[in-house]
Amino acid sequence: MDFKLSRKISAVDDALISEIFKLADDPSMIPFGGGNPFPALFPKADVTKIAADILNKDPVGMLQYASSEGYIPLIETLKKRMRDKYGVDRDRIFITTGAQQAADLVAKCLLDEGDTVICEGYSYMSTMDTFRTYGAHLVGVPLEEGGMDLQKLEEALAANPNTKLIYIIPTFQNPTGITTSPEKRKAIYELAVKYDAVILEDDPYSDIRFRGEPILPIKSFDRDGRVVYCGSFSKVIAPALRVGFMCVNEGLIPRLITGKQCTDIHTVPLTQHICHEFLTSCDYDAHIERIVGMYSEKCSLMIGEMEKNFPENIHFTRPDGGMFIMFYLPEGMDSEPFVRKAIENGVACIPGSTLIPEYGVSNAVRLNFSTPTKEEIVRGIGILGKMLREM
Amino acid sequence: MDFKLSRKISAVDDALISEIFKLADDPSMIPFGGGNPFPALFPKADVTKIAADILNKDPVGMLQYASSEGYIPLIETLKKRMRDKYGVDRDRIFITTGAQQAADLVAKCLLDEGDTVICEGYSYMSTMDTFRTYGAHLVGVPLEEGGMDLQKLEEALAANPNTKLIYIIPTFQNPTGITTSPEKRKAIYELAVKYDAVILEDDPYSDIRFRGEPILPIKSFDRDGRVVYCGSFSKVIAPALRVGFMCVNEGLIPRLITGKQCTDIHTVPLTQHICHEFLTSCDYDAHIERIVGMYSEKCSLMIGEMEKNFPENIHFTRPDGGMFIMFYLPEGMDSEPFVRKAIENGVACIPGSTLIPEYGVSNAVRLNFSTPTKEEIVRGIGILGKMLREM
Numbered sequence: 001m002d003f004k005l006s007r008k009i010s011a012v013d014d015a016l017i018s019e020i021f022k023l024a025d026d027p028s029m030i031p032f033g034g035g036n037p038f039p040a041l042f043p044k045a046d047v048t049k050i051a052a053d054i055l056n057k058d059p060v061g062m063l064q065y066a067s068s069e070g071y072i073p074l075i076e077t078l079k080k081r082m083r084d085k086y087g088v089d090r091d092r093i094f095i096t097t098g099a100q101q102a103a104d105l106v107a108k109c110l111l112d113e114g115d116t117v118i119c120e121g122y123s124y125m126s127t128m129d130t131f132r133t134y135g136a137h138l139v140g141v142p143l144e145e146g147g148m149d150l151q152k153l154e155e156a157l158a159a160n161p162n163t164k165l166i167y168i169i170p171t172f173q174n175p176t177g178i179t180t181s182p183e184k185r186k187a188i189y190e191l192a193v194k195y196d197a198v199i200l201e202d203d204p205y206s207d208i209r210f211r212g213e214p215i216l217p218i219k220s221f222d223r224d225g226r227v228v229y230c231g232s233f234s235k236v237i238a239p240a241l242r243v244g245f246m247c248v249n250e251g252l253i254p255r256l257i258t259g260k261q262c263t264d265i266h267t268v269p270l271t272q273h274i275c276h277e278f279l280t281s282c283d284y285d286a287h288i289e290r291i292v293g294m295y296s297e298k299c300s301l302m303i304g305e306m307e308k309n310f311p312e313n314i315h316f317t318r319p320d321g322g323m324f325i326m327f328y329l330p331e332g333m334d335s336e337p338f339v340r341k342a343i344e345n346g347v348a349c350i351p352g353s354t355l356i357p358e359y360g361v362s363n364a365v366r367l368n369f370s371t372p373t374k375e376e377i378v379r380g381i382g383i384l385g386k387m388l389r390e391m
Numbered sequence: 392m393d394f395k396l397s398r399k400i401s402a403v404d405d406a407l408i409s410e411i412f413k414l415a416d417d418p419s420m421i422p423f424g425g426g427n428p429f430p431a432l433f434p435k436a437d438v439t440k441i442a443a444d445i446l447n448k449d450p451v452g453m454l455q456y457a458s459s460e461g462y463i464p465l466i467e468t469l470k471k472r473m474r475d476k477y478g479v480d481r482d483r484i485f486i487t488t489g490a491q492q493a494a495d496l497v498a499k500c501l502l503d504e505g506d507t508v509i510c511e512g513y514s515y516m517s518t519m520d521t522f523r524t525y526g527a528h529l530v531g532v533p534l535e536e537g538g539m540d541l542q543k544l545e546e547a548l549a550a551n552p553n554t555k556l557i558y559i560i561p562t563f564q565n566p567t568g569i570t571t572s573p574e575k576r577k578a579i580y581e582l583a584v585k586y587d588a589v590i591l592e593d594d595p596y597s598d599i600r601f602r603g604e605p606i607l608p609i610k611s612f613d614r615d616g617r618v619v620y621c622g623s624f625s626k627v628i629a630p631a632l633r634v635g636f637m638c639v640n641e642g643l644i645p646r647l648i649t650g651k652q653c654t655d656i657h658t659v660p661l662t663q664h665i666c667h668e669f670l671t672s673c674d675y676d677a678h679i680e681r682i683v684g685m686y687s688e689k690c691s692l693m694i695g696e697m698e699k700n701f702p703e704n705i706h707f708t709r710p711d712g713g714m715f716i717m718f719y720l721p722e723g724m725d726s727e728p729f730v731r732k733a734i735e736n737g738v739a740c741i742p743g744s745t746l747i748p749e750y751g752v753s754n755a756v757r758l759n760f761s762t763p764t765k766e767e768i769v770r771g772i773g774i775l776g777k778m779l780r781e782m
Contacts, residue, residue: 001616001640003589004555006525009500009646012653018645036456044450051661052443059435063629065427097488097633097655104654108524109400113504130653133499134397164395198394225392238454240660242488249392254409255400262403262521263495264488268659269631270442 008113011132017125017354020339024348030380032367033348035174035323041291042238043278050277051270062270068260069253070095070245071272077279078231082247086220088229092250096260097267099204099232099244103127105259106165106200106228107134109252116160118197119167119357120148122326122364124174127167127202128357138357139163143173147180150187157195166192166199170218171206172322175355175366179320185218192226204232204244205322207288210296212320225249233275235323235370236288241271295323298369302377309385323370326352329363329391339365341387347380399504402523408516408745411730415739421771422762424739426565426714429761432682433629434669441668442661453661459651460644461486461636462663468670469622473638477611479620483641487651488658490595490623490635494518496650497556497591497619498525500643507551509588510558510748511539513717513755515565518558518593519748529748530554534564538571541578548586557583557590561609562597563713566746566757570711576609583617595623595635596713598679601687603711616640624666626714627679632662686714689760693768700776714761717743720754720782730756732778738771 024033055062069075075093082088096102111117113135119128121140128138139156141148147170157163168188170180180188192199201218219229229247237243248256260266278284302325306316316327329335339351342365352364372380415424446453460466466484473479487493502508504526510519512531519529530547532539538561548554559579561571571579583590592609610620620638628634639647651657669675693716697707707718720726730742733756743755763771 001642003501003640003643003646005646006499006501006503008503009649012649014649014652034456039451039455042451042454044446044454047454048443048446048450051446052439055435055439055442059439060430060433063433063435063438063631064430065425065625065630100653101655108397110394110397112397112399126652126656129649133650133653234456239456240454240657242655242657242659249394251392252394255394255396258400258403258405258520259524261405261517262491262524263654264492264633265517266631266633268633268662270662271659 008133008135011135012129013359014129016336017350020343020350023340023343028346029343030347030376030383031371032380033350034371035368036371037235037239038294038370041294043282043287046278046282047238047274050274054270054273054277062273066266066269068257068266070267071269071276074272074276077276078245078247086217088219088247091225091247092253094246094248094253094256095267095272096244096246097264098234098239098242099202099230100126100130101263102228102230102244102246103130103200103202104263105256107131107136108259109255110164110198111136114162116163117165117167118153118156118160118163120169120173121357122175122352122355123167123357124169124202125355131167140357143176143178147178147184148188150184150191153188154191157191157197163195163197166197167202168199168218169202171203171215172208172319174205174322175324175350176326177317177319177322177324179215182215185215186221189218189221189227193224197226199227201227201229203229204235207236208292208295208323209321210292210299219247225251228252236291237275237278241274243267243271243275295370298372298374298377299325301374302367302369302381305378305381306385309381311388314388323368325367325369326364327367329365331363333363334361335363335365338387342384345383345387347383399524399526402526403520404750405520407727408741411734411741414731414734419737420734421738421767421774423758423771424741425762426759427762428626428630429685432685434673434678437669437673438629438665441665445661445664445668453664457657457660459648459657461658462660462667465663465667468667469636469638477608479610479638482616482638483644485637485639485644485647486658486663487635487637488655489625489630489633490593490621491517491521492654493619493621493635493637494521494591494593495654496647498522498527499650500646501555501589502527505553507554508556508558509544509547509551509554511560511564512748513566513743513746514558514748515560515593516746522558531748534567534569538569538575539579541575541582544579545582548582548588554586554588557588558593559590559609560593562594562606563599563710563715565596565713566715566741567717568708568710568713568715570606573606576606577612580609580612580618584615588617590618592618592620594620595626598627599683599686599714600712601683601690610638616642619643627682628666628669632665634658634662634666686761689763689765689768690716692765693758693760693772696769696772697776700772702779705779714759716758716760717755718758720756722754724754725752726754726756729778733775736774736778738774
């Protein structure tokens with residue numbers, strides 16, 4: 001059967017990344033390619049106990065159809081957290097099947113074919129793909145120290161009056177590890193007001209901070225409700241629970257419910273309940289401390305090894321948290337052949353070309369430090385360093 | 392904030408149904424309106440035991456990111472079932488977050504704005520809404536005894552050369568309870584071949600058969616892979632697990648994976664595992680027998696009460712299984728005021744106008760018999776009967 005595919009699904013070019021993931025799909029490969037949490041950090045005992053308790057206590061509540069907006073105790077807990085941590089008080093919480101679904105539902109509610117979405121110059125592949133499946137025109141704004149180049153952002157907004165959405169991962173960004181400064185956050189918000197765009201603020205990593213003071217999200221100075229803030233439990237509890245959330249102006253709620261009913265009706269109550277209980281009855285802060293401790297060590301180790309092993313002309317980011325580091329081959333080089341060679345040598349990583357809103361050639365390579373062991377970090381950076389020195 | 396909504400989400404007019412669900416949202420209401428399984432039938436003890444066992448045995452597998460195609464043992468089990476039950480052997484299984492997501496992903500892969508989707512004259516509201524959120528043009532084909540009017544179906548296909556999809560619930564259809572005959576199934580398939588359309592065959596109810604021999608799905612005589620068959624565990628295990636599946640030609644798999652990664656990445660492994668274990672290690676057949684026994688009694692009771700209480704000019708369907716009965720006010724009447732009055736009188740039900748592909752006035756009313764108790768069935772039909780006689 002030769003299916004006549006939609007224009008929109010056809011706009012996603014994932015041939016290269018699929019090929020790379022296939023090449024890298026070998027348990028002996030050093031895993032710098034993906035973005036999996038380190039499995040030893042999953043709160044296995046707590047999750048097991050919470051699941052057993054609730055299935056005994058409220059089996060029907062965990063098995064019957066449930067609300068599209070989400071499990072009310074979890075909504076209340078997240079509402080309180082947004083208020084206590086960020087002073088965000090006026091908005092609603094809407095539970096999603098992972099933060100990925102937040103991007104899908106926002107796109108469904110706001111994007112018509114041809115509308116522009118402005119992204120950071122390197123951004124999270126799967127959410128860019130989500131926008132592509134709505135026929136969006138993606139425009140990247142170069143990243144510098146402290147976030148997007150503001151002049152380029154304003155130029156992009158002026159050049160694309162059909163911009164509906166600015167998509168930004170302000171803290172420990174995927175893929176670069178860059179954090180947007182407080183000043184840039186404010187300026188980006190004001191530009192969104194000036195050009196009447198909605199901001200989708202994707203914040204899955206901010207709890208994983210190794211150093212420095214927390215920075216308020218853009219949502220915290222949202223005067224008119226144009227910021228849709230998304231959080232996730234995938235990095236801080238467990239991805240397989242598929243629970244994320246939006247903090248969003250109530251004006252969008254009825255259409256988010258429509259969108260949710262058209263996609264998966266509601267998120268699994270059992271996994272929502274697990275997140276709620278873990279947040280409220282377990283020692284969440286101690287758990288985060290364990291994650292921060294381990295990822296911080298791995299990040300420092302990776303950076304130390306890069307400093308020792310990489311030639312001086314190879315620049316890289318030094319994130320204050322999160323899960324990713326980006327390094328750059330010399331200007332003008334294409335990192336794709338390098339990545340293929342690295343995989344041949346047993347080190348999985350991701351070429352920047354797959355992480356660009358407009359697609360195209362890139363000299364960047366994304367490395368993940370949450371998944372590999374310390375021994376793998378030392379060995380993998382050693383291999384990459386040797387390749388770079390021989391280049 | 393005044394959000395500029397997409398044309399597509401705006402094409403869903405769920406104001407009436409939202410209002411009706413809000414009016415009917417009262418625990419004292421007799422629940423003929425929804426489509427919930429009867430909670431006493433949930434296999435609570437089995438689900439609790441399976442969840443505890445797997446979280447103890449393979450916690451990391453239940454917590455880490457997983458395959459977008461689904462949990463391999465469940466895929467293998469479903470592949471075998473499709474072969475053993477229906478002789479379907481060449482296709483692939485793709486796990487979805489409820490069968491609702493199957494419709495969403497098929498729409499994402501196949502539909503461009505303005506493409507036509509042909510539906511049964513009354514059809515499942517949420518899936519029609521899914522098509523609407525892709526900007527599809529919905530065309531309804533009148534239902535008669537044994538399924539769609541074939542001449543009208545061919546006329547619709549000829550009049551809409553951009554028909555990408557025929558959407559059909561062939562067995563114990565929601566909302567009418569009608570079952571498409573084997574002859575019509577074959578004819579519908581041949582028309583799909585002639586006009587080169589894909590068939591989306593939605594089959595959540597066929598295990599809940601009260602009488603008569605099972606009828607093979609359209610998928611069983613699919614020569615060229617144009618039938619996407621969807622199954623669900625929502626009605627036969629528990630809806631809150633959010634596990635459904637597609638049996639689909641392998642040509643569509645890469646793009647379904649793309650779509651899945653852009654929406655929720657993967658379905659929850661824990662709930663997939665629960666479905667798998669329940670299918671393979673528990674007595675699934677005995678469980679289905681219990682559901683069939685109870686729903687069959689309730690359906691007979693409801694029909695008996697309708698025969699006793701409804702005036703002779705009120706016609707209704709007599710389903711051989713499933714969860715729904717439809718009755719029709721006299722020709723030309725609008726059932727919406729009747730439904731509002733019924734809700735005032737404490738009986739929730741759904742007006743046909745919300746179940747028509749093109750929207751519009753309808754004399755039909757959908758009744759659900761799986762959720763109410765027997766006492767509620769007797770009392771509720773008594774109230775509706777009194778209203779009809781006084782009309």
